[in-house]
Amino acid sequence: MKKFFLFLFVLVFCTSTIGGSCLAASYTPNFDLAAEAVYLINLDSDMVICEQNADKPVEPSSLAQLMTVVLALEKVENPESAMASMRGYIQDEMYRQNVSLGGIRLAGLYKDEEISIQKLMYAVMIRDANEAAMMIADYVGDGSVPYFVEMMNERAQELGMSGTKFTSPHGLPDPESHTTARDMALLARHALSLPGFEALMTATTYDGGPTNINEHLNWNTTNRLMVSSSPYYNSAVSGIKTGYHHTLGSYAVTLARRNGYSYLAVLMASRGADTQSDNDAFSAFDETNRLYNWAFSTFRVKTLLEKGKSFGEVPLRLAWGKDFLRIMSADNFTALIPDAIEASSIQYELVLPEYVQAPVEKGQLIGEVRLVLAGEKVGVVGVVSAEQAEASRALLLLDRVIGLTRTYWFKFIVIFLAVLMILYIALMIVRNRNRRRYGRRRR
Known part of the structure; x- marks a missing residue:
């Protein structure tokens, strides 16, 4: 019987939630x-x-x-x-x-x-x-x-x-x-x-x-x-x-x-x-x-997510000897839901970047986690770094150099120098040909 009521409430939640805003669910009384x-x-x-x-x-x-x-x-x-x-x-x-x-x-x-x-x-x-x-x-x-x-x-x-x-x-x-x-x-x-x-x-x-x-x-x-x-x-x-x-x-x-x-x-x-x-x-x-x-x-008001819950790791760049950063929930999240629905019924959908770049402070916002019940979003909580990560100066310098090579002006200068080099070589070829022709005429 309890499972039946749980199913009923979840079904009602699916069919009657308004839009996607947090805590805007509308239920149907019995x-x-x-x-x-x-x-x-x-x-x-x-x-x-x-x-x-x-x-x-x-x-x-x-x-x-x-x-x-x-x-x-x-x-x-x-x-x-x-x-x-x-x-x-x-x-x-x-x-x-x-x-x-x-x-x-x-x-x-x-x-x-x-x-x-x-x-x-x-x-x-x-x-x-x-x-x-x-x-x-x-x-x-x-x-x-x-x-x-x-x-x-x-x-x-x-x-x-x-x-x-x-x-x-x-x-x-x-x-x-x-x-x-x-x-x-x-x-x-x-x-x-x-x-x-x-x-x-x-x-x-x-x-x-x-x-x-x-x-x-x-x-x-x-x-x-x-x-x-x-x-x-x-x-x-x-x-x-x-x-x-x-x-x-x-x-x-x-x-x-x-x-x-x-x-x-x-x-x-x-x-x-x-x-x-x-x-x-x-x-x-x-x-x-x-x-x-x-x-x-x-x-009943129930805690659907506790502060500090671990959500694994996200790839980390520019930190010497460390390739991943541990992440966790930033806050508690409580909501008013039917008492028949257990907090364990909530699913978590992570929205994270492909990677995080050092330096990173502990508690720094990384992304968000969406709380989903029966396919509908009921809330959003920030995801933060669970630790501090220092940046390597050598890797940071190398990254800046690499980043510099991807800029518009760097590409423009390279192309400009290449064009100058081609023109210079062409000029040298023309001058050498002219010298040879001039030398034959004198002989």
Whole structure:
């Protein structure tokens, strides 16, 4: 059975590795994925573990709000004291959207309500609150939501999100809006680097306190992966952003850490009935759990090559009494691979020069070794000299002389001298003939 799984993993590796770049393998899980787009990456190695339609344009739903929060963190200097107001046009827009679409998520804010940007970011991250996203856009966009949307798209391009176009700060259904699972992973990784974001994404509940209108605000997370009483609870998951609309399906961008391994998963537009209920609103949670359980149980970081491994010898020139130079690997190489695959399955392909010329220092780069698994390159490590080799002065001088004879100018001078010699001999022959003729005439 173990040999069968080994063969299966090797076969999958052969058929699904992308290009020839290092650590870019994509594997197929042992279950079907109902989400329209999926992207799973190991953050420790930057290795893409699984992807399905990762570059397919899909409506972002509430995942668009992740960019709204990113811009708030980047643009608002003091979000705790920066106060935004619920303008009338925002309330009107939310009413219109709820009438036309239905089922939109709100934070319970009212016209003319004043609240800090910090609290609005919690409302967006915890509740997917659409009016809170609009209020952030109004504040950061200097009163213009369209201008804020332009900022969203400009920032997306700066981050390399080439498959993304936002049309709103909230992400409610709009066929003109689209992104990709790969782009969302880029955005999430950028967000994780911003100060204050981790507190936002890991909160499961938030006490917003009183405002000028509400006596008390309190929000509970929509991310059921982080709720201990939920059937979808996963202790390894922290954040990042969820989304759902009955016309689009369920969405989840999550971070999971367990036993020293870190993964980022993006699932978009999941509509398949999950194992816990028949509600599509929770489908992304069910699929996320299955994806993480598969990744954590299947892959391990293994040392595929140790530093100092001997790779024999390479021909050596210009060293007296020494014709070969010992070589070895320059570094360790570790990679995330299926646990069923042994490190001994790796093959080494050496790329070396025909010979090495002394002098050579110990540790000097000589070539490289390519690590190959099931016919696919998984990494490259330098090959260095395992010893020092001094050059012989006599052999070095002789080599320079020989090298000099191969130069263009040396050949030119030799040919030039040969031509002069031929001309001189020809001249001497002509002169001798003329002398003999002159001598006969005088006699």
